[in-house]
Amino acid sequence: MIVTIDGVAASGKSSVSSGVAQALGVPYVSSGLLYRAVTLLGLGAGANLADPAALLPLLSGVRLEPLASGNRVWNADHDLTADLHSTRVDTGVSVVAALPEIREWVDAQLRALPAPLVAEGRDMGTNVFPHAPHKFYLTASPHVRAERRARERPEDIPAIEAALTERDRLDTTQSAPAPDARVIDTGPLTLKGVIDTILNDLR
Numbered sequence: 560m561i562v563t564i565d566g567v568a569a570s571g572k573s574s575v576s577s578g579v580a581q582a583l584g585v586p587y588v589s590s591g592l593l594y595r596a597v598t599l600l601g602l603g604a605g606a607n608l609a610d611p612a613a614l615l616p617l618l619s620g621v622r623l624e625p626l627a628s629g630n631r632v633w634n635a636d637h638d639l640t641a642d643l644h645s646t647r648v649d650t651g652v653s654v655v656a657a658l659p660e661i662r663e664w665v666d667a668q669l670r671a672l673p674a675p676l677v678a679e680g681r682d683m684g685t686n687v688f689p690h691a692p693h694k695f696y697l698t699a700s701p702h703v704r705a706e707r708r709a710r711e712r713p714e715d716i717p718a719i720e721a722a723l724t725e726r727d728r729l730d731t732t733q734s735a736p737a738p739d740a741r742v743i744d745t746g747p748l749t750l751k752g753v754i755d756t757i758l759n760d761l762r
């Protein structure tokens with residue numbers, strides 16, 4: 560069984576997916592971490608982030624480890640995870656995610672994973688796992704999302720809100736909800752409330 564949880568930036572996808580996956584006793588996979596890893600490696604190599612031919616050779620050792628408690632991304636034996644959520648990576652990642660060659664590489668990594676799993680991102684329900692039987696799409700206003708993210712970032716709320724809104728705009732192409740997804744506004748809910756809403760739906 561595959562459950563897809565898509566949504567806009569900082570809508571709660573990874574926290575909710577982790578909670579749902581732990582309740583179900585299955586792993587979850589955070590597709591955004593792979594786009595972030597490509598961006599981090601591209602920045603580290605001084606590559607042009609809009610040039611797939613410069614990025615693809617950097618990816619041969621990249622591997623996602625999907626755990627219910629939290630995903631890790633490795634480049635050979637180097638754990639990249641702690642460096643994936645910097646503002647620098649946030650700023651570059653949408654350029655990388657717009658490249659069809661990189662999207663194909665990410666999709667292949669995800670489709671190679673064995674079910675059951677919970678998959679979160681932007682296009683899990685539309686493109687990567689279109690036949691998944693259970694699909695969800697998380698939203699919240701830009702201000703609510705910026706307030707939440709401000710607890711994890713050094714910038715102030717207006718700067719974070721502007722950056723989230725810009726990333727939403729750049730990610731529009733791949734971020735449409737699947738027609739068969741249940742859309743959940745997480746704004747008025749607690750994290751547990753969102754997880755319980757999904758678990759109730761699955762039951």
Ligand SMILES: Nc1ncnc2c1ncn2[C@@H]1O[C@H](COP(=O)(O)OP(=O)(O)O)[C@@H](O)[C@H]1O
Pocket residue numbers: 566567568569570571572573574575707708711745746747748749750751753
């Ligand atoms: N009602 C809620 N639903 C989802 N996440 C919430 C909620 N309230 C607070 N959060 C917090 O919002 C932050 C952003 O969530 P995260 O899972 O990182 O989102 P995403 O994976 O979509 O970027 C996390 O710290 C999470 O705990």
Ligand SMILES: Nc1ccn([C@@H]2O[C@H](COP(=O)(O)OP(=O)(O)O)[C@@H](O)[C@H]2O)c(=O)n1
Pocket residue numbers: 567568569570572590591592594595652653654656679680681682683726730733
């Ligand atoms: N399935 C996905 C997942 C992420 N992404 C890209 O990767 C970026 C980072 O995704 P993320 O889920 O880690 O970001 P947050 O929403 O958690 O901030 C997004 O802004 C998109 O550009 C994508 O294009 N498709």
